[in-house]
Amino acid sequence: MENCIERLEKKGVRVTSIRILVLNALMNASGTMSLGDLESALETVDKSSIFRTLELFVKKHVVHAIDDGSGSVKYEVCEGEDECTLADMHTHFYCESCHRTFCLKDISAPIVSLPQGFQANSINYIIKGICPECRKYGVSF
Amino acid sequence: MENCIERLEKKGVRVTSIRILVLNALMNASGTMSLGDLESALETVDKSSIFRTLELFVKKHVVHAIDDGSGSVKYEVCEGEDECTLADMHTHFYCESCHRTFCLKDISAPIVSLPQGFQANSINYIIKGICPECRKYGVSF
DNA sequence: TCTACCCTCGCAACCCGGTTGCAAGAGGGT
DNA sequence: ACCCTCTTGCAACCGGGTTGCGAGGGTAGA
Numbered sequence: 001m002e003n004c005i006e007r008l009e010k011k012g013v014r015v016t017s018i019r020i021l022v023l024n025a026l027m028n029a030s031g032t033m034s035l036g037d038l039e040s041a042l043e044t045v046d047k048s049s050i051f052r053t054l055e056l057f058v059k060k061h062v063v064h065a066i067d068d069g070s071g072s073v074k075y076e077v078c079e080g081e082d083e084c085t086l087a088d089m090h091t092h093f094y095c096e097s098c099h100r101t102f103c104l105k106d107i108s109a110p111i112v113s114l115p116q117g118f119q120a121n122s123i124n125y126i127i128k129g130i131c132p133e134c135r136k137y138g139v140s141f
Numbered sequence: 142m143e144n145c146i147e148r149l150e151k152k153g154v155r156v157t158s159i160r161i162l163v164l165n166a167l168m169n170a171s172g173t174m175s176l177g178d179l180e181s182a183l184e185t186v187d188k189s190s191i192f193r194t195l196e197l198f199v200k201k202h203v204v205h206a207i208d209d210g211s212g213s214v215k216y217e218v219c220e221g222e223d224e225c226t227l228a229d230m231h232t233h234f235y236c237e238s239c240h241r242t243f244c245l246k247d248i249s250a251p252i253v254s255l256p257q258g259f260q261a262n263s264i265n266y267i268i269k270g271i272c273p274e275c276r277k278y279g280v281s282f
Numbered sequence: 283t284c285t286a287c288c289c290t291c292g293c294a295a296c297c298c299g300g301t302t303g304c305a306a307g308a309g310g311g312t
Numbered sequence: 313a314c315c316c317t318c319t320t321g322c323a324a325c326c327g328g329g330t331t332g333c334g335a336g337g338g339t340a341g342a
Contacts, residue, residue, distance in 0.1 A: 016309095045321090047299095048302080048320080049320055049321070051299095069208035071299075096262065118271075118272060120268045122269045123266075124269065127261050129259060135260060189330075190290080192329070214329090
């Protein structure tokens with residue numbers, strides 16, 4: 001909680017109650033959260049407020065957005081103090097059974113060399129499949 | 142054109158005029174096409190018909206879908222005769238300036254090894270940045 | 283040939299995540 | 313206390329995707 005406030009101040013984001021709520025939810029989440037996840041986790045807060053908060057967080061590099069192709073963008077707290085570089089991008093795993101997105105933080109996204117003229121800004125590396133839990137419980141595709 | 146019909150028959154898809162139109166458009170496209178692209182390319186055909194055609198094509202492995210995080214799914218004709226395997230997946234480049242998606246067919250998507258228990262079915266490897274053309278014409282982000 | 287059936291297609295309506303305009307509310311500085 | 317700015321909630325909107333339904337057209341069997 002204190003941690004949240006500190007983090008916001010460090011990134012130059014004015015501290016408000018909603019921003020603490022959103023950041024706290026993201027920091028306590030086991031994985032990533034979507035706008036919808038946050039909406040249902042924070043029932044008292046309006047969707048558009050959460051949306052604008054996330055928008056601000058992304059701009060200020062408090063969190064980063066991951067598009068896992070599920071139709072809803074996921075958010076995750078940035079680890080480093082400064083901006084995320086290409087090398088910071090890590091691998092994500094999307095479970096096609098339970099529709100959760102896992103951060104494989106210790107697996108950094110591989111970087112291929114591009115043809116002449118292409119300039120890379122970011123990498124989206126998503127592996128889709130079945131997560132260990134769903135396999136264990138025999139949930140079929 | 143003949144090529145289209147042959148390809149559909151080979152994949153066990155009943156040949157209809159709309160299916161030929163859609164597949165032909167995709168085969169002649171320089172890159173990938175979205176549902177919207179096809180809709181405007183084939184003015185006479187209804188959106189839902191194109192949607193259902195693409196749905197069928199994906200199921201029958203005539204085309205595959207790529208989610209480049211632009212908000213609209215892109216489609217691309219499958220190369221091989223049989224189903225696409227992990228190794229077949231190639232890299233895509235999304236230009237944040239002109240919003241086009243490029244297929245880097247000769248760059249196959251890198252495969253990382255997953256933690257115990259995760260089962261990979263497909264890979265989405267998207268690099269976002271600025272394409273050569275947009276850089277040349279000095280279009281800034 | 284006639285009929286019954288199934289697949290395909292167009293239309294319209296819907297769904298849902300995301301986004302925006304606007305007005306009220308809260309907070310900080312003077 | 314006052315003003316200005318930022319923040320928030322509400323409601324409406326947007327666009328891609330999706331679905332229900334009924335009409336059209338082809339096909340197989342009688």
